[in-house]
Amino acid sequence: MSEKNRVLIAGAGPVGFTLAYNLARRGVPCTILEGSDRIFDDPRAGTIHPPTLEMFDEIGVTPTMMERGYKVTHYQYRDRKQGVIADFELGVLESETKFPFRLMLEQHKICYILRDLLKGYADCEVLMQHRVMDVAQDSDGVTVNVEAPDGRKTFRGAYLVGCDGGRSAVRKSMDVTFDGFTYEERFLVLSTRYDFGQFGYALTNYIADPQEWCALFKVPGQDEKGMWRVVFPADAKADPKDIFEESLVQRRVQGFHKIEGDYDIVHRNLYDVHQRVASRYRDGRLLVAGDAAHINNPLGGMGMNFGLHDAFNLADKLERVLDGASEDLFDLYDRQRRTVAQEYLQRQTIENKRNIEQKDSVAQEAFYNELRAINADKGKLLPYLMRVAMIEGIRRANSIV
């Protein structure tokens, strides 16, 4: 494919790398322009769902992910006082997927794996410290101005895809809005090596409570020896210094699981939480994918997975358009991916947050009874797990023409 067909990608996050690797394998030249000097390794996505494992399997990446991650064959829904409400066996999904489990692997490790694979493709460059500043398009292509250590530079390509996260500069240069809302609450993520597994916790646990819910996950961690992450709600107005204060942090973790002595808290991170979807994913030669197109609260572990599905979908359409197919394919990308982001991703994640923090005790008990009934009846369990494992969403997207 000729140089004038180069695709520019803003952002070296999991979505940018996934798009680049899919394009590179198809022989489409591409350039990733990343503002930072490194791949972010703060504790964000750690859960990879079955459809994502299927997609990466088709391009030969899943076996490497499986070697580095933890297989989650069941997950628990708990109440902070009552204990386990339902323990969901993901094996039920075996009739629907080759991967009837979740994989716990931190998102920056997906980036590292793909970055290494991209080294085998001379036509794909990854340029760190190249921040996209402004963007223009004409009938032949796009012009992107970036700020690099040696000054301002200009890049030219056929299309520009914004994989540059929630504050996307590419999206802001498009004629679109980013509709939705921001919660008046942040999420506090605490990481500890303390082994909760010895007390019967699964590798993934959602622990409901009207005052202080939490979510508990185990990821491999930097030394691959295992790191538990505990997520709590945090006051949006409080000073992060106070939220991170050692005695308060200890009180929070001790509050949901009391141990002798202090927890060894390795990291403390705080995130704003939003629910927003771009009003369009395409404006001429500019496109968005991943968090640049949709953001949501992380309960359910869906945001990155959804963005990765965008990247697989879009790579196929970019190749076909560059091979001569109509640009209408980009409108199909917009219809398929934006529809499910609105109908499914937003609805499911808003519901997950509402359920875990439910303050009405009658509604809370009714929800627990519903979970127990679903778990006891395979006819209900399979469709339920297909929804939470994102199989329903990907099938719905693919059915849109």
Ligand SMILES: Cc1cc2nc3c(=O)[nH]c(=O)nc-3n(C[C@H](O)[C@H](O)[C@H](O)COP(=O)(O)OP(=O)(O)OC[C@H]3O[C@@H](n4cnc5c(N)ncnc54)[C@H](O)[C@@H]3O)c2cc1C
């Ligand atoms: C606490 C937490 C837990 C989460 N857990 C999960 C989970 O388990 N599963 C899941 O699916 N999702 C989860 N998510 C969501 C997930 O982290 C995001 O959906 C994911 O990071 C989106 O990837 P991305 O590549 O679209 O954007 P990002 O990861 O945000 O990457 C964007 C990249 O663009 C770069 N950039 C920004 N502006 C510019 C610019 N102007 N020019 C060039 N580069 C630029 C940034 O430096 C960055 O490298 C979680 C999020 C949080 C906060």
